[in-house]
Amino acid sequence: MAQKTFHVEVYGCQMNKLDGQLAADRLRAMGLREAVGLRDADVVLFVTCSVRQHAEDRVYSNAGKLKHRKARQPGLVIGILGCMAEKDRDDIFRRLPHVDFICGPGHLDRLEDLVREATARGAGGHLAALDAPRAARSPGDVDDHLEAFELGRLTPVGEHPFHAYVRVMRGCDNFCAYCIVPYVRGPEASRPPSAILDEVGRLVAAGVRHVTLLGQSIGSYARQEQGRLWQLADLVRAAAEIEGLVRLDFVTTHPKNLSDAIIECLAAGPPVAPYLHVPAQSGSDRVLRAMHRGYTIGEYRERVAAARRRVPGLSVASDFIVGYPGESDEDFEATVALIREMDFSQVFAFKYSVRPGTAAARLDDDVPEDMKKDRLARLLKVWSESALRSKRALIGRTVECLVTGPSPKPHLDAAEGGDGGGRMQLSSRSPGQQIVLFEGPSGLIGSMVPVRITRVSPITLFGEAVAV
Numbered sequence: 398m399a400q401k402t403f404h405v406e407v408y409g410c411q412m413n414k415l416d417g418q419l420a421a422d423r424l425r426a427m428g429l430r431e432a433v434g435l436r437d438a439d440v441v442l443f444v445t446c447s448v449r450q451h452a453e454d455r456v457y458s459n460a461g462k463l464k465h466r467k468a469r470q471p472g473l474v475i476g477i478l479g480c481m482a483e484k485d486r487d488d489i490f491r492r493l494p495h496v497d498f499i500c501g502p503g504h505l506d507r508l509e510d511l512v513r514e515a516t517a518r519g520a521g522g523h524l525a526a527l528d529a530p531r532a533a534r535s536p537g538d539v540d541d542h543l544e545a546f547e548l549g550r551l552t553p554v555g556e557h558p559f560h561a562y563v564r565v566m567r568g569c570d571n572f573c574a575y576c577i578v579p580y581v582r583g584p585e586a587s588r589p590p591s592a593i594l595d596e597v598g599r600l601v602a603a604g605v606r607h608v609t610l611l612g613q614s615i616g617s618y619a620r621q622e623q624g625r626l627w628q629l630a631d632l633v634r635a636a637a638e639i640e641g642l643v644r645l646d647f648v649t650t651h652p653k654n655l656s657d658a659i660i661e662c663l664a665a666g667p668p669v670a671p672y673l674h675v676p677a678q679s680g681s682d683r684v685l686r687a688m689h690r691g692y693t694i695g696e697y698r699e700r701v702a703a704a705r706r707r708v709p710g711l712s713v714a715s716d717f718i719v720g721y722p723g724e725s726d727e728d729f730e731a732t733v734a735l736i737r738e739m740d741f742s743q744v745f746a747f748k749y750s751v752r753p754g755t756a757a758a759r760l761d762d763d764v765p766e767d768m769k770k771d772r773l774a775r776l777l778k779v780w781s782e783s784a785l786r787s788k789r790a791l792i793g794r795t796v797e798c799l800v801t802g803p804s805p806k807p808h809l810d811a812a813e814g815g816d817g818g819g820r821m822q823l824s825s826r827s828p829g830q831q832i833v834l835f836e837g838p839s840g841l842i843g844s845m846v847p848v849r850i851t852r853v854s855p856i857t858l859f860g861e862a863v864a865v
């Protein structure tokens with residue numbers, strides 16, 4: 398019999414990218430191989446996101462398209478993983494009756510059983526591995542049954558071949574008024590530091606040079622081990638000691654948790670990258686209060702300023718929601734002003750999307766869709782102008798870049814393309830996660846190279862390697 402194949406389709410955040418890779422690992426260990434695409438796969442998994450309506454619509458549409466194929470080919474196994482499995486637990490089999498199983502993020506270790514059972518049953522299985530209601534579980538419960546699964550990972554996964562994500566926490570307890578994450582990912586739980594450090598060590602031994610630690614609210618990491626309390630700063634300091642690791646960063650830091658101890662970790666320098674993802678969400682105190690974010694914009698400014706004082710050249714990335722219920726022109730202008738002022742290295746901005754069951758869902762979603770669209774476009778325009786200004790300020794500076802591979806689009810700039818002498822246009826990442834292209838030998842791939850920035854475009858930096 399021909400070897401069975403699988404396809405994993407991932408939506409949503411870095412947590413999901415990691416879960417998608419862990420799922421793929423497990424299928425490989427079961428003897429399946431990766432299909433060329435969704436069309437050829439015998440097992441299709443959707444790792445889903447519920448953070449906005451649009452992300453869910455895409456899954457319902459793409460998974461819906463498999464209905465006729467499942468009718469023709471009952472042996473096809475279709476699974477819905479991720480946050481939507483928890484959120485739409487009662488709806489998925491009604492809307493997508495051809496789906497075989499649903500599996501919440503806290504039950505990934507059940508994947509192998511689910512695939513086997515669905516395969517044995519053929520069509521009409523409808524299996525589910527989901528959390529008990531959040532209220533029935535004690536806060537801080539560590540999902541230790543997931544530890545073995547998590548630690549069994551075979552392959553690194555990240556943004557490029559030398560990068561890996563490592564989860565340090567599960568869930569979230571912040572309950573920002575608009576957000577579904579605490580409901581679908583469950584209560585906050587910090588993984589044991591020894592397990593995290595072990596995982597980082599093994600990834601580095603396998604060739605990973607850059608690790609990103611992941612948590613929805615990573616600044617609240619706390620775990621007792623052998624009589625000692627570990628917080629994020631302790632964990633970062635310990636991971637930074639691992640030989641061979643050249644870059645280490647962590648996301649996402651809630652502004653209220655951006656402690657001096659975390660700032661000191663950043664100030665310690667390599668391998669800790671001068672990069673901070675600290676979402677503001679809005680520039681208006683009124684909106685922040687309505688969002689239950691737990692800080693004022695003055696406090697946000699103060700924390701970021703404190704970090705920048707200690708870490709010159711710090712890259713600060715932020716998220717924003719436009720069109721939150723009740724957001725006035727004045728509130729929105731406060732957000733625009735913040736973006737103009739703050740010099741964010743990256744901005745992720747979204748139109749507010751009502752999430753059923755959250756506190757904000759009780760409010761009137763009163764900003765019209767057209768206005769949300771206009772505000773989003775304006776916000777991104779203001780940010781790209783400010784980003785170009787700060788990129789230009791980098792011209793002439795030298796930055797330490799991790800070379801990730803050949804430039805995927807060398808035709809972008811023919812003048813800097815290959816010259817046939819073993820040199821080629823290489824792609825690299827700056828400490829602030831920006832893409833830097835420069836010419837050099839392929840032997841540099843995987844190493845750190847100082848690159849002097851010579852030219853910038855709105856999305857990419859160009860430079861030349863500095864001889865060392």
Ligand code: SAH
Nearest residue numbers: 575576613649676716717718747748749750
């Ligand atoms: N834990 C992270 C991010 C969680 S979701 C944090 O707290 O920063 C990623 C981003 O999606 C959020 O930062 C927010 O900007 C956006 N988001 C969350 N819920 C949303 C909603 N209901 N509508 C629109 N955007 C939302």
Ligand code: SF4
Nearest residue numbers: 569571572573576578
């Ligand atoms: Fe959602 Fe807030 Fe938790 Fe982030 S911190 S995941 S925005 S509830």
Ligand code: F3S
Nearest residue numbers: 409410446447448480
């Ligand atoms: Fe989406 Fe779940 Fe991540 S809702 S943003 S995939 S935590």
